[in-house]
């Protein structure tokens with residue numbers, strides 16, 4: 490096998506379907522600053538997601554930073570160590586202190602039973618991540634937030650098109666933030682969105698993404714530049730009609746992986762509810778890091794490049810020194826988890842081959 494297979498491959502709409510959008514942009518002469526394409530994307534995507542509103546931003550990381558700023562968070566933010574580095578960096582850049590809570594070994598999300606023990610008088614919020622689109626324990630988190638008067642932000646970068654108890658998972662928490670980065674389920678090349686049900690927060694987020702300008706043009710807040718461009722929004726618009734197909738394909742490929750790999754008791758999976766999952770990742774759990782590394786080496790030799798999402802557990806970063814509390818579940822999981830290639834154009838034969846290499850590495 491000579492072709493290289495990476496963990497993912499961005500979805501690209503047919504070029505001829507992108508061009509008419511670009512022609513419209515050329516005609517309007519407007520490239521950015523809340524133009525027609527961004528407005529259309531916000532509206533069409535909200536409809537597709539079944540949510541009231543979405544505020545498009547330049548990327549998910551800036552979306553998280555704006556969410557923290559819009560809620561005026563200070564002090565400590567409780568979060569998970571089992572996430573992409575962007576979650577943590579958004580907290581750092583807003584001068585807040587991350588406080589890690591260990592994860593649940595089955596859902597791989599922040600363990601809500603361990604949150605209360607980490608709340609101090611400095612805690613201002615809980616920032617949960619719906620890992621690989623698996624919804625957090627949103628009910629318990631909401632109850633805790635009410636009891637201690639905390640804000641809740643969800644990093645929903647993985648969670649487009651996931652419903653939980655009859656509504657989009659994006660509608661939970663004070664603000665949810667998602668990502669439309671090239672490798673995500675739906676992409677605008679780079680991009681993201683903030684979702685909130687509060688009109689007041691919505692206005693503030695819109696100001697913050699545009700240097701702090703309010704509707705009348707006065708500078709009334711300490712904003713930043715997090716605007717999405719018209720060309721990026723056009724990419725999203727051109728891809729949107731493929732989303733159902735993308736979701737179906739991914740689920741089929743996910744099912745095929747699971748069917749082959751679950752015959753082996755040494756491979757385990759994240760505990761999911763198929764109704765509340767978008768199949769954007771294919772995580773598999775090995776019994777130990779040694780086997781994972783052996784499988785990874787064998788896959789790499791065959792030009793297959795899965796990714797260690799998420800490794801290391803973020804509490805193990807050098808910046809926290811050696812004294813930081815150990816988080817045994819997150820540390821163990823992050824050493825043993827591997828995300829296998831999963832994308833729209835991946836072929837069944839590739840999946841069968843990947844599984845064969847993994848299974849032969851277990852011996």
Ligand SMILES: *Cc1c(COP(=O)(O)O)cnc(C)c1O
Nearest residue numbers: 548549550573575576646668670
């Ligand atoms: C991708 C991702 C982000 C960051 O999104 P960008 O749009 O790339 O800035 C944040 N959190 C998680 C969990 C992610 O996977």
